[in-house]
Amino acid sequence: MNYDKGLIAGSSGMLVLSLLQEKECYGYELIKLLKERSSDAFDFKEGTLYPILHKMENEGWIRSANKAVNGRTRRYYAITAQGLRQLKAQQEQWISFSSAVNQVLSFQGNG
């Protein structure tokens, strides 16, 4: 299924934060996880992930460090305390927003 680009852009930050909540990841790893978890629904352009990551790092929600794994240096991202608070706030927003949207949609469907 193809989703509207705006919908993906708005929620991708929250999705990345929720993945980083589990463990620290490098960019390619995040893409793989996003595809797996969403059953390939999120077929967004992989390159767009990195400006999002860098922006979140500027905001202080995540921090990055270079790590050498199997002879290759990768940039790992980890969530910060501020990022955890941000994730919680975004999840609450998302839940109340989606339930409001669902209410309107189901009302129309019944009517």
Added chain:
Amino acid sequence: MMNSIEEYIQTVTSQVHFIWDRTAIAEELRDHLTDSAEALMEEENLSAEEAQAEAVKRMGDGKTIGQQFNQIHHPVIGWIWLITLSLAFIAGIALVGLTVNYAWDIFSCSFPVHPKAAVKIRDLNESVDMAGHVVRFDAVWEEQEDQLILTYRIQNKLNYSRSGWSVTLFQIVDQDGNEGISPYFEGNSLLGSRGMIRIERPDSGKVKLTFIDGQQRILNVSEQEGQP
């Protein structure tokens, strides 16, 4: 010939005007594209070239992504960050340097000067208080046959001028009316200074000191018994 991965990386980074961040971005993208291409070769049975091209295609338009990077790695913010960092570094070094310098000056000014290549011929114990500024003469030294050195310390009440101009607190005149050669400051600190004055050996063995507040002292500068 450049492969499609490097070509793509260059397209992206060329959009980033703050060139200091280009290398880090390039490395991260190269990592991703290499991982992606390797997976495609394995899973989709693509040739190396095909896999690289497909990995690039999945990244999205290089110019658009480069522009997104440029908004985040903004030159103004980048420069402010770089400049702030280097200024803080310089300030830190300067602070350490000044502290060491001040501490050394204060420390050194609490000891009498010891002139090089001169022999002490008399200990002096003469101090003059001028409204809190205390001038203390420590010793007379023989540098050459007719050349003597007086060493002194000044304890300042408070000295705001660390260097540059300094008030001449006293004048030395021998009995023939010859003035001492202007004081040479050995050290100078917030709390005081120390130095030495060269004078010609007076025939009378005595010099007269006149201080700026009018006080006068006669100093005996002849060789003390028991001194070499």
